[in-house]
Amino acid sequence: MRKPAGFVLMAVLVASAVGYYQQRDIPTEEAPSLKGRSLDGQYLDLQRMTARGPVLIYFWATWCPYCRVVSPAVSDLSVDHQVLSVAMQSGSDSEVVQYLRRNDLQFPTINDPDGALSNSWGIRVTPTIVIVDSSGNVRWVTSGATSKWGLKLRLMLTDSRLNIRACYGNFWNCGYRASNVGCAAGLCRSGPCPRTGVAVLQTDRGHGPFLQGG
Template structure:
């Protein structure tokens, strides 16, 4: 009785694992690039005033370290999942500026922020002109800005580690060419 030879695997297990890891990382990044292909490379020149009446200068804010810009809406159910992670970052070590898209007047947005215990700075965008200048058409969208440049944008559900990784990578990329 002869035994049939076992079929040879095409690739060793570690190579297959490495290829899956590369796909796991690169496919979402490529999707983000495609989704946000109309977004500008630099921060649009806009006067941003938060709900407290303070002017927010993203170019100045992003001069030393990356800033997370979070486009969200009070009516967005997915934003309710992402906002707590952004809120944690805002109370931690990263600067955060948020834009409430088509969410009503300043009083309505402020009431929503109080109700949901959101501590981040909010710029109201009731008619969507700020979001359009950024090429944002869907919420939630997160952009990482460093030195006035938009380094990355993503839309949809994003995990706290995913947000932190984007900020960290933007900081690394920003310091790579520094003297």
């Protein structure tokens, strides 16, 4: 049993070292400037976007095999979340547009044909995802394959408007059960609690772990 355990530990250490090496130049505090004209004509400015909430920045490439798995997830997330993508060294504008259309990808994209924009962010591998909070600070960085729900959870935790705390029981912490509850992604949010004045989150079934945000 010692050999498998030792092998797993070594694999984890190697993977961690590789991840650190790949991400060593990516900013870890204040996000650098990121702005430009998207392929559909929008002017995208990270600073302006973060004023409205968290932003998921997606560095990808048409030739990247892992991006074929991650891109559809990011496209789905772009419906309800702010996404800014950068196509790294993937050819001309028309070539990237054709790729997006062919694969039904909807996220706004700035083309980076020579990799200069990606390089200014210290991006060495694709896909790389950086999540920036509403204060303009880098909160999460991940490279390689990742899931839609993993990214969605990171976006939820990045939302500075929610100070999430776990609690348990059949009622919310404030003891108030709202009648008008809007559901999204398996969670429901009520209006402000009349007792504490904070917004409250609950699972859509009304039981299990509850989340209170303030």
